[in-house]
Amino acid sequence: xxxxxxxxxxxxxxxxxxxxxxxxxxxxxxxxxxxxxxxxxxxxxxxxxxxxxxxxxxxxxxxxxxxxxxxxxxxxxxxxxxxxxxxxxxxxxxxxxxxxxxxxxxxxxxxxxxxxxxxxxxxxxxxxxxxxxxxxxxxxxxxxxxxxxxxxxxxxxxxxxxxxxxxxxxxxxxxxxxxxxxxxxxxxxxxxxxxxxxxxxxxxxxxxxxxxxxxxxxxxxxxxxxxxxxx
Numbered sequence: 001x002x003x004x005x006x007x008x009x010x011x012x013x014x015x016x017x018x019x020x021x022x023x024x025x026x027x028x029x030x031x032x033x034x035x036x037x038x039x040x041x042x043x044x045x046x047x048x049x050x051x052x053x054x055x056x057x058x059x060x061x062x063x064x065x066x067x068x069x070x071x072x073x074x075x076x077x078x079x080x081x082x083x084x085x086x087x088x089x090x091x092x093x094x095x096x097x098x099x100x101x102x103x104x105x106x107x108x109x110x111x112x113x114x115x116x117x118x119x120x121x122x123x124x125x126x127x128x129x130x131x132x133x134x135x136x137x138x139x140x141x142x143x144x145x146x147x148x149x150x151x152x153x154x155x156x157x158x159x160x161x162x163x164x165x166x167x168x169x170x171x172x173x174x175x176x177x178x179x180x181x182x183x184x185x186x187x188x189x190x191x192x193x194x195x196x197x198x199x200x201x202x203x204x205x206x207x208x209x210x211x212x213x214x215x216x217x218x219x220x221x222x223x224x225x226x227x228x229x230x231x
Contacts (some may be wrong), residue, residue: 002081006169009086012176016067039152048135054147058131069218070096085162110148113139159183166190174199
């Protein structure tokens, strides 16, 4: 039986691909105030603005490619049972070949009912040729179609599944996150004692003495770690 690796990734995973997939330090996301485009209040105030914002993000995302870090994470599946838990809303892990990906904060390439976000009957997956939603378009239940994104202040439905994965990990890897965004940052507490934990980030992160830090970006850091894990 293959050993199980769980990989937790944040915005630093996708930055080398040219995406800023989460809140910047200045409170902006792609130059828009986060409160305007990533909260329920922002959606209620101006659903047209929010719809067009995510249309823009999708077009940008389809124009980029996975970086070497994404590809090296996917390549771990040759030797390990790998689950990726990502805070990112892009689909770069899937594009790189990862087969088990848990999205904590939603998926940019999907839209859903604004009345019941998690009802699968009204979720739609968009394609490169059809990645824009006309403002005012309705879901099957009659409500406006909204981005399948976990807005700030909303519950994170997949956190329980992610915690179960963390508890079963034989190796736990963190890439490109400062571990300041909860509840994702709390996943580290579910990792069993004595399980090796590796953290890849160009900046030092306060994560405990048992965490082995690799002070590099996602691609260079994964290259170093892969050489160790794929021996």
